[in-house]
Amino acid sequence: MPSSGEAVRTDPMDGGNDEGRTGIRFREVWRAALPVGVAAAAALFAGGSVDLVHRHQREANKKHDAEAAAADTTPAAPRAVVGVTRAGTALTVRDARTGNALGLPVAAPGGRRFHQVAGDGDAYVVASSGAGKITFQRLELAADGRPESLTEIPAATISGTAAPWSDLAVSADGDRIAYVTYKGVRARIDVVSARTGTRKTWTTGHSARVSSLSWAGDTLAFVWSPVRRAGGTYTEVRHELRTLDTGGAAGDLKASKAVTSLPKGTTSAVLTPDGKTVAAGVVAHSAASVQAYSAATGAPAKAVWKQRLKGRITGLDTGEKGKLLITGSDGRLYAEGAGTLPGTDLADAAW
Numbered sequence: 466m467p468s469s470g471e472a473v474r475t476d477p478m479d480g481g482n483d484e485g486r487t488g489i490r491f492r493e494v495w496r497a498a499l500p501v502g503v504a505a506a507a508a509l510f511a512g513g514s515v516d517l518v519h520r521h522q523r524e525a526n527k528k529h530d531a532e533a534a535a536a537d538t539t540p541a542a543p544r545a546v547v548g549v550t551r552a553g554t555a556l557t558v559r560d561a562r563t564g565n566a567l568g569l570p571v572a573a574p575g576g577r578r579f580h581q582v583a584g585d586g587d588a589y590v591v592a593s594s595g596a597g598k599i600t601f602q603r604l605e606l607a608a609d610g611r612p613e614s615l616t617e618i619p620a621a622t623i624s625g626t627a628a629p630w631s632d633l634a635v636s637a638d639g640d641r642i643a644y645v646t647y648k649g650v651r652a653r654i655d656v657v658s659a660r661t662g663t664r665k666t667w668t669t670g671h672s673a674r675v676s677s678l679s680w681a682g683d684t685l686a687f688v689w690s691p692v693r694r695a696g697g698t699y700t701e702v703r704h705e706l707r708t709l710d711t712g713g714a715a716g717d718l719k720a721s722k723a724v725t726s727l728p729k730g731t732t733s734a735v736l737t738p739d740g741k742t743v744a745a746g747v748v749a750h751s752a753a754s755v756q757a758y759s760a761a762t763g764a765p766a767k768a769v770w771k772q773r774l775k776g777r778i779t780g781l782d783t784g785e786k787g788k789l790l791i792t793g794s795d796g797r798l799y800a801e802g803a804g805t806l807p808g809t810d811l812a813d814a815a816w
Contacts, residue, residue: 543784545610546798547589548811553578556591556604558612561803561816568611571604580627582815584784585639589815590618590659592644594627601642601659618642620662623655634678634685637738641711643685645675650692650699654678654718656685656711665715674701675718677733677781681740683712688727688734706734706743706758725763728756733781733791736760744769746778746791753778753799755789772799784816 545567546559555570556579573579577595582604584590589604601621607613625646632645643656652675657664669675674690686708690701709721727734727745734745743758753774757766770789780792791799796809800816808814 543584543788543803543816545606546790546800546806546814546816547582547584547604548808548814549579549582549591550810551812553580553593553812555579556582556612556615557811558606558610559806560610561800561806564804564806567606567609571612571615574600574602574617578627580631581633581644581813583633583635583782584815585635586637587639590633590635590639590642591615592627592631592633597624597626599623599625599627599644599646603639603659618659621657621659622662623657623664625653630674630676632676632678632687634680636680641680643678643680643711645678645687650674652718654685654687654709665711667709667715667718667720669718672699674732677706677735679735679783681736681738683710684736684740685709685711686724686734686736686743687721688732689721689723690732701732704729704731704734706736706745708736708760723763724760725758730777733778735781735783737783738787742766744781744783744789746781748774748776748778751775753791753793755781755791770801774799780813782815788816790814790816 544561546561548557550557553573555572557570558567559565560567573593577593579591579593581592582589591602591604593600593602601618602615603618604612605614621642623644628647630647634643640659641656642659643654646653650672652669652673654667654675655664672692674692675687677688679686686706688704689707690704692699693702704727706724706727707721708724725743728747731745731747734743736743741760743760745756745758747754747756751773753772754768755770757769758764759766772791774793774795776794778791779794782790784790788801792808792814793799798806798808798814800806
């Protein structure tokens with residue numbers, strides 16, 4: 466230990482008297498700052514790790530959502546609804562979710578009036594009447610849903626006049642067009658090929674309404690509603706869904722087969738494209754429901770869709786996506802999986 470008079474020697478490794486003291490202070494400060502630096506680095510690492518975990522979670526969620534969307538086999542609702550205006554002078558196309566018009570109205574051919582419209586899978590077939598003939602046009606839509614073209618189907622022509630009870634349905638392949646005309650209160654069903662013009666006709670001697678046409682392969686389904694005249698007016702006395710094998714011989718509608726009786730007041734029912742189920746529109750207590758029945762036994766199965774509705778169901782349409790479109794007497798269209806659309810200006814609608 467040096468005496469008080471001796472100069473303080475420093476280790477050359479310390480860098481001299483002042484530098485040594487500075488070096489000592491630096492080491493002390495470093496030792497003091499080390500825990501803070503380690504903590505900051507740890508926090509930075511932890512923050513980066515959490516962000517990395519969140520990023521991986523987001524990517525995993527996106528992948529899961531994409532896989533779920535790809536695996537979902539529930540058919541989406543059609544994008545557009547095509548309607549015939551009440552005057553029959555034009556067709557209007559509307560977005561099925563917003564009700565907004567898609568493009569401009571399509572005018573009827575000169576001297577003719579549109580009457581009914583039905584989807585054929587890829588486009589829409591429209592019936593028009595005039596000069597004692599029913600002719601048909603095909604409406605094509607562009608990718609954005611706007612009307613693209615309206616072309617005549619020259620092979621498909623039926624003699625007769627459209628009536629308020631007339632009805633239309635087109636087979637899934639777009640070839641067979643079924644149309645109902647009347648002579649008084651006696652119905653006639655014509656099935657005509659859009660490609661060849663080949664036609665078959667079935668008639669009946671009974672007073673009845675034939676409505677709600679639908680196709681399942683070669684089978685044409687319809688609602689049969691006998692009518693009774695009382696006090697100068699006709700009243701429908703009952704309703705049943707019947708099927709007709711259009712591959713068989715033409716002739717009398719008595720060749721059709723009864724599938725199921727429908728609840729009182731139910732005038733709209735369709736056969737699903739696979740031919741296994743009858744979907745009937747039933748209204749009770751200000752609510753509309755679509756009741757499923759077995760096409761094999763006629764037994765009721767379950768209610769597949771419910772909708773608040775004040776009034777009656779005046780039409781039931783199955784789109785090419787398998788979804789249902791209800792036309793209500795309240796002037797609205799109820800689109801399954803889409804929304805409620807205004808329809809007071811429409812005489813008929815399809816999607």
